[in-house]
Amino acid sequence: MTNHWVDLKNSDLVIVMGGNAAEAHPCGFKWVIEAKKDRKAKLIVVDPRYTRSAAVSDFYAPIRAGSDIAFLGGVINYLLSNNKIHLEYVKNYTNAAFLIDEGFKFEDGLFSGYNGEKRSYGKDTWKYQMGKDGFAMVDPTLESPNCVFQLMKKHYSRYTPELVSKTTGTPQDAFLKICEMMAETAAPDKTMTICYALGWTEHSVGSQNIRTMALIQLLLGNMGMAGGGINALRGHANVQGITDMCLYSEVLPGYLSAPTDADVDRKTYLEKRTPKPLRPSQMNFPQNFPKWFTSLQKAWYGAAATDKNDYGYDWLPKKDGAYDTLAIFERMHQGKMSGFVCQGFNPLASVANKKKVGDALAKLKYLVIIDPLATDTSEFWKPHGEFNEVDPAKIQTEVFRLPANLFAEESGSFTSSGRVIQWHWKAADGPGESKGDIEILAALFLKLKAMYAKDGGKLPEPILNLTWPYRQPAKPAPEELLMEISGKALGEVLDPKDKTKVLVKPGEQIAGFAQLRDDGSTQCGNWIYGGSWSQAGNLTARRDNSDPSGLGQTLNWGFAWPANRRILYNRASCDMAGKPWDPKRAVIRWTGTAWGGNDVPDMRPDAAPEEGVMPFIMTPEGVARLFAPAMADGPFPEHYEPFETPLDRNPFHPNNPKAISNPAARVYKGDMETFGKAKDFPYVATTYRLVEHFHYWTKHSKINAVLQPEQFVEIGEELAKEKGIAAGDRVKVRSNRGFIKAVAVVTKRIKTLDVDGKKVHTVGIPIHFGFKGVTKPGFITNTLTPFVGDANCQTPEFKAFLVNIEKI
Numbered sequence: 001m002t003n004h005w006v007d008l009k010n011s012d013l014v015i016v017m018g019g020n021a022a023e024a025h026p027c028g029f030k031w032v033i034e035a036k037k038d039r040k041a042k043l044i045v046v047d048p049r050y051t052r053s054a055a056v057s058d059f060y061a062p063i064r065a066g067s068d069i070a071f072l073g074g075v076i077n078y079l080l081s082n083n084k085i086h087l088e089y090v091k092n093y094t095n096a097a098f099l100i101d102e103g104f105k106f107e108d109g110l111f112s113g114y115n116g117e118k119r120s121y122g123k124d125t126w127k128y129q130m131g132k133d134g135f136a137m138v139d140p141t142l143e144s145p146n147c148v149f150q151l152m153k154k155h156y157s158r159y160t161p162e163l164v165s166k167t168t169g170t171p172q173d174a175f176l177k178i179c180e181m182m183a184e185t186a187a188p189d190k191t192m193t194i195c196y197a198l199g200w201t202e203h204s205v206g207s208q209n210i211r212t213m214a215l216i217q218l219l220l221g222n223m224g225m226a227g228g229g230i231n232a233l234r235g236h237a238n239v240q241g242i243t244d245m246c247l248y249s250e251v252l253p254g255y256l257s258a259p260t261d262a263d264v265d266r267k268t269y270l271e272k273r274t275p276k277p278l279r280p281s282q283m284n285f286p287q288n289f290p291k292w293f294t295s296l297q298k299a300w301y302g303a304a305a306t307d308k309n310d311y312g313y314d315w316l317p318k319k320d321g322a323y324d325t326l327a328i329f330e331r332m333h334q335g336k337m338s339g340f341v342c343q344g345f346n347p348l349a350s351v352a353n354k355k356k357v358g359d360a361l362a363k364l365k366y367l368v369i370i371d372p373l374a375t376d377t378s379e380f381w382k383p384h385g386e387f388n389e390v391d392p393a394k395i396q397t398e399v400f401r402l403p404a405n406l407f408a409e410e411s412g413s414f415t416s417s418g419r420v421i422q423w424h425w426k427a428a429d430g431p432g433e434s435k436g437d438i439e440i441l442a443a444l445f446l447k448l449k450a451m452y453a454k455d456g457g458k459l460p461e462p463i464l465n466l467t468w469p470y471r472q473p474a475k476p477a478p479e480e481l482l483m484e485i486s487g488k489a490l491g492e493v494l495d496p497k498d499k500t501k502v503l504v505k506p507g508e509q510i511a512g513f514a515q516l517r518d519d520g521s522t523q524c525g526n527w528i529y530g531g532s533w534s535q536a537g538n539l540t541a542r543r544d545n546s547d548p549s550g551l552g553q554t555l556n557w558g559f560a561w562p563a564n565r566r567i568l569y570n571r572a573s574c575d576m577a578g579k580p581w582d583p584k585r586a587v588i589r590w591t592g593t594a595w596g597g598n599d600v601p602d603m604r605p606d607a608a609p610e611e612g613v614m615p616f617i618m619t620p621e622g623v624a625r626l627f628a629p630a631m632a633d634g635p636f637p638e639h640y641e642p643f644e645t646p647l648d649r650n651p652f653h654p655n656n657p658k659a660i661s662n663p664a665a666r667v668y669k670g671d672m673e674t675f676g677k678a679k680d681f682p683y684v685a686t687t688y689r690l691v692e693h694f695h696y697w698t699k700h701s702k703i704n705a706v707l708q709p710e711q712f713v714e715i716g717e718e719l720a721k722e723k724g725i726a727a728g729d730r731v732k733v734r735s736n737r738g739f740i741k742a743v744a745v746v747t748k749r750i751k752t753l754d755v756d757g758k759k760v761h762t763v764g765i766p767i768h769f770g771f772k773g774v775t776k777p778g779f780i781t782n783t784l785t786p787f788v789g790d791a792n793c794q795t796p797e798f799k800a801f802l803v804n805i806e807k808i
């Protein structure tokens with residue numbers, strides 16, 4: 001979230017689209033209800049199903065799964081052609097005025113630079129025109145045909161209400177009503193917020209779904225404002241924390257891009273990641289990358305990391321390709337992996353195409369499960385009737401189960417979707433022989449280290465030189481880990497403005513990432529968490545909920561990254577002179593000598609407005625990007641069909657078969673053939689959660705199992721009638737990859753939609769069931785889903801694929 005949970009109460013208009021917060025985030029959703037009660041805010045829900053969020057909305061519109069860019073692109077067109085934008089904001093705080101290379105084109109569904117064989121784009125033309133002064137060129141009048149504003153206007157002029165409705169199935173009047181409601185928040189003192197989750201991310205255009213909404217929020221001037229922002233409602237209680245700490249293969253802790261084979265040494269690596277400012281006077285905050293990275297190297301390798309050995313740069317793994325979940329299971333499926341450690345992860349149930357995942361696991365020599373429960377994955381090799389038809393005699397994988405504690409049996413921290421890190425205290429000891437995750441990993445590490453010390457090996461340094469400074473090496477304390485992550489001084493940290501002044505003494509915890517250095521005198525395990533455990537102690541353990549602003553900022557509750565800032569880009573909540581756009585909801589303001597107010601300013605505290613430092617300090621431009629060359633599949637979002645589409649064409653590019661589905665999404669060899677066609681699988685399927693279950697583990701709990709005992713699927717009345725299916729009938733749902741059986745729920749909540757001249761029916765499938773647990777043994781929903789993901793971050797396309805359904 002750019003904003004935070006409590007801030008939802010400050011909004012005038014809440015959009016729930018691409019998520020179902022009432023069921024998946026019932027505690028946080030209460031702030032939406034507060035906004036409705038106290039501010040008379042309106043709630044809009046756009047979802048293929050009439051959900052429990054929709055049940056308390058002011059306006060609901062149905063949409064065909066997988067068509068949100070068409071809808072949101074239509075909103076952009078509406079805002080631009082009706083002049084419903086916050087012009088001063090757009091002019092100054094976005095790259096609307098920037099001039100783009102003359103060679104940049106968009107034709108017939110493809111951007112310039114497309115290579116069909118590689119399914120990827122060369123980006124030579126996706127760039128700014130550069131002036132002789134070394135800065136990007138701009139046209140403040142926004143009139144040049146090559147400025148971002150005009151290119152964007154042209155790009156979205158195709159998104160007419162007719163074409164939007166034809167593509168999404170959303171009735172035109174409902175679409176236009178939502179456009180009008182959103183447009184009202186272009187007023188400087190009105191805000192809209194968006195709560196989204198997997199209904200947007202789990203698509204082959206997932207990242208672009210979110211970007212399209214980001215463009216709308218920028219056009220409306222809603223970024224940085226209280227009650228505004230782009231708000232990803234995250235999943236597991238600590239999934240924000242785990243992504244912050246480097247769950248992804250592309251990044252090191254704090255989203256530092258990971259080294260690749262091409263980064264032959266530290267200098268090459270740093271040069272590529274330390275940008276120069278693209279406009280005069282900009283903070284260009286990523287120029288500090290070397291400080292964050294060097295401090296991370298010192299946290300990992302301690303005294304062994306010196307300027308003589310590039311601080312141990314050669315010991316870091318270098319990426320030679322993709323290592324996201326799909327890539328890992330693809331490698332495993334190709335027989336290229338011998339072992340897999342599965343900690344708090346049930347991939348047989350949770351990853352796309354269960355058959356492929358099961359076949360992949362069967363090719364391993366060993367599989368280690370670190371989990372409190374026996375999971376579907378830990379028994380992938382065992383026959384469970386028709387739910388898991390396998391022949392154990394043919395599977396040689398050795399499976400080890402290490403019983404782990406649950407989070408309530410360990411102390412540590414959770415980071416919420418709002419980036420607030422909160423300490424939690426152990427409630428009870430784990431049962432039996434179970435051990436905490438830290439203890440299990442420590443045991444593995446110490447054993448490996450001893451083996452490397454004894455036997456050597458090709459490159460033992462990465463393991464042998466890792467620091468392990470904990471009081472009990474076999475059982476590092478969570479407190480020690482957070483202190484290490486937050487960072488400390490190794491030498492004296494001096495004030496850069498007055499070198500006689502010592503800011504931090506050796507051994508002291510740093511107060512924040514501004515104190516990090518790139519000369520080895522500081523260490524920090526994750527720069528964005530810098531200062532979370534300062535000399536004042538564990539700030540994540542703070543529980544002071546006083547809120548003088550009334551905005552719910554509670555600056556002394558836990559610690560929000562970065563720098564305890566609660567609303568990102570909050571400088572954009574003020575006009576160029578530093579005056580809040582909405583004085584009643586002021587986040588910060590320029591006081592005449594400094595930035596101050598109800599949040600930690602996202603700006604150099606003494607940067608007077610006349611200096612012209614723009615609010616988006618994490619870009620070298622200083623402004624937000626309406627045109628974003630970093631995206632793999634285009635600098636402007638474009639509608640593409642899901643890989644399994646009920647249509648035989650993309651209504652936006654009816655004559656180009658290359659532009660039906662995302663042309664830059666990665667498809668592995670052999671997977672294209674596993675995608676089904678509409679003639680065999682005519683219905684759109686989407687998968688989702690139920691409030692009564694948490695993924696695949698509450699099926700082990702009796703109370704949850706009583707509430708939702710077995711797999712069902714939801715269909716609309718029209719489809720039920722066509723297929724002769726009555727409520728309570730058992731049905732078989734098939735995709736091109738397999739089938740599941742379930743009880744049919746026939747509901748008014750799913751409507752048949754008119755799309756591109758066809759009737760499109762939706763089949764809704766909850767995800768929670770499987771063969772291990774105390775719910776009725778059943779099929780795994782991901783038996784049905786396709787093994788393809790988003791072009792940028794490879795999140796699987798779980799939310800829009802094709803099935804057929806018949807009564808058993």
Ligand SMILES: Nc1nc2c(c(=O)[nH]1)N[C@H]1C(S)=C(S)[C@@H](COP(=O)(O)OP(=O)(O)OC[C@H]3O[C@@H](n4cnc5c(=O)[nH]c(N)nc54)[C@H](O)[C@@H]3O)O[C@H]1N2
Nearest residue numbers: 018019020024065066197198199235236688689691694695
């Ligand atoms: N009770 C409960 N709560 C949970 C979880 C749980 O298992 N149980 N899991 C947690 C986790 S890890 C996560 S990631 C979050 C997920 O939170 P959500 O994403 O809110 O949860 P889903 O149920 O997957 O909801 C997706 C919603 O998107 C809709 N949808 C599907 N396709 C589309 C589409 O193309 N466009 C639009 N606009 N909508 C679409 C679905 O109909 C559904 O209502 O929930 C978290 N909270």
Ligand SMILES: Nc1nc2c(c(=O)[nH]1)N[C@H]1C(S)=C(S)[C@@H](COP(=O)(O)OP(=O)(O)OC[C@H]3O[C@@H](n4cnc5c(=O)[nH]c(N)nc54)[C@H](O)[C@@H]3O)O[C@H]1N2
Nearest residue numbers: 344345346350370371373404405406407687695696697798
């Ligand atoms: N079709 C479809 N598939 C989906 C989704 C969807 O919407 N549709 N959603 C996707 C999403 S967003 C997610 S997050 C995944 C979830 O997929 P998984 O993360 O694979 O599913 P969980 O059941 O949450 O698995 C977590 C495991 O962690 C264990 N566990 C709990 N606490 C601890 C602990 O403290 N330590 C250890 N070691 N283990 C612990 C639990 O017992 C459980 O077995 O599913 C994904 N798959």
Ligand SMILES: [Mo]
Nearest residue numbers: 234235236239
């Ligand atoms: Mo998730």
